[in-house]
Amino acid sequence: MAETMFEGFDHAEYRDEDEQRWGAKAAAASEMWWSGLSDANKHSWQAQVEALNADWRAAFAAGENPGGTVGQELAQRHVAWLRSVPGTPMQSAETAKLYIEGLGELYVCDERFAANYGGAEGAAFVRDALAEHMRDGLA
Numbered sequence: 001m002a003e004t005m006f007e008g009f010d011h012a013e014y015r016d017e018d019e020q021r022w023g024a025k026a027a028a029a030s031e032m033w034w035s036g037l038s039d040a041n042k043h044s045w046q047a048q049v050e051a052l053n054a055d056w057r058a059a060f061a062a063g064e065n066p067g068g069t070v071g072q073e074l075a076q077r078h079v080a081w082l083r084s085v086p087g088t089p090m091q092s093a094e095t096a097k098l099y100i101e102g103l104g105e106l107y108v109c110d111e112r113f114a115a116n117y118g119g120a121e122g123a124a125f126v127r128d129a130l131a132e133h134m135r136d137g138l139a
Contacts, residue, residue: 029087057118066128075133097134104130
């Protein structure tokens with residue numbers, strides 16, 4: 001799936017939603033970054049995302065604790081992944097905290113995002129792990 005998850009994906013299809021949700025500057029930076037990646041780098045990034053999502057799903061299915069070692073290692077990987085995308089508001093600890101908390105809620109409330117984590121319950125596990133990670137000031 002990682003090799004094909006963005007095949008035919010029109011990044012511009014979500015431009016209005018991205019701009020509304022994250023701001024024009026962030027949306028433009030993200031779009032420029034994605035467009036500038038080589039096919040090999042796009043596939044590598046996609047594989048990284050799919051591996052992270054699969055590990056989140058597996059941790060939830062195994063009954064891991066969001067604040068436990070596995071949950072926090074995944075939260076750390078997730079935050080590093082978010083930092084890898086230009087335009088994300090990760091410049092300061094305060095904006096990173098608000099951004100990640102907002103994303104956690106989005107993962108649960110928007111079924112398009114929740115599907116990445118096995119549904120709303122899996123997404124709630126991700127949200128809770130990320131919130132715990134941010135409470136510890138580990139952004």
